Amino acid sequence: EDQVTQSPEALRLQEGESSSLNCSYTVSGLRGLFWYRQDPGKGPEFLFTLYSAGEEKEKERLKATLTKKESFLHITAPKPEDSATYLCAVHPRGNQAGTALIFGKGTTLSVSS
Amino acid sequence: EAEVAQSPRYKITEKSQAVAFWCDPISGHATLYWYRQILGQGPELLVQFQDESVVDDSQLPKDRFSAERLKGVDSTLKIQPAELGDSAMYLCASSLFRGTTYNEQFFGPGTRLTVL
Numbered sequence: 001e002d003q004v005t006q007s008p009e010a011l012r013l014q015e016g017e018s019s020s021l022n023c024s025y026t027v028s029g030l031r032g033l034f035w036y037r038q039d040p041g042k043g044p045e046f047l048f049t050l051y052s053a054g055e056e057k058e059k060e061r062l063k064a065t066l067t068k069k070e071s072f073l074h075i076t077a078p079k080p081e082d083s084a085t086y087l088c089a090v091h092p093r094g095n096q097a098g099t100a101l102i103f104g105k106g107t108t109l110s111v112s113s
Numbered sequence: 114e115a116e117v118a119q120s121p122r123y124k125i126t127e128k129s130q131a132v133a134f135w136c137d138p139i140s141g142h143a144t145l146y147w148y149r150q151i152l153g154q155g156p157e158l159l160v161q162f163q164d165e166s167v168v169d170d171s172q173l174p175k176d177r178f179s180a181e182r183l184k185g186v187d188s189t190l191k192i193q194p195a196e197l198g199d200s201a202m203y204l205c206a207s208s209l210f211r212g213t214t215y216n217e218q219f220f221g222p223g224t225r226l227t228v229l
Binding site for chain 2: 004032034036041042044045046087089091100101104105106
């Protein structure tokens with residue numbers, strides 16, 4: 001069964017304190033891995049897509065990396081406005097009829113000044 | 114910047130009533146998804162359309178839920194009758210995906226449903 005596990009569930013950081021969020025996955029072949037940011041009461045906002053092991057992408061203070069079993073979202077010198085829930089999702093190759101993403105439960109990040 | 118539109122943003126209803134949600138995807142996006150997100154969980158697929166055709170509705174509770182995308186553009190998701198356990202955020206997403214590797218999905222703001 002395709003599965004996505006994110007850790008930790010919640011993370012509290014001081015402003016400027018760098019850290020990483022983990023996303024481990026078990027899928028029947030990977031077409032792509034996606035990171036989204038979700039603010040309370042809003043829809044997920046697309047951040048990155050990663051397609052192959054070794055790939056890295058950056059956007060401002062965020063950097064996403066991918067291995068064959070997991071992905072990391074590195075946050076460098078975070079600011080309070082980075083506080084949100086970060087969702088990881090996979091697009092499995094599998095035999096499923098559709099192309100829906102399978103999401104983890106997310107990591108809720110709180111950055112205090 | 115193009116966005117996915119959804120309405121209403123909030124809906125409060127009593128159990129056994131009917132509710133409907135509307136979604137207008139990003140212009141030109143052939144694929145449309147309806148997801149349901151329970152508080153503290155990730156979104157889970159309800160139904161996927163490719164143009165006007167249903168591609169995957171395996172997780173849609175068909176005894177009470179229905180979805181349509183008649184002209185291959187906007188879509189409506191209906192629940193009748195609503196149950197207490199249907200309280201959740203209903204999210205619409207769209208993508209350009211047409212059998213290629215790329216599948217970036219862009220989400221709308223969601224409809225928060227509360228069933229009393």
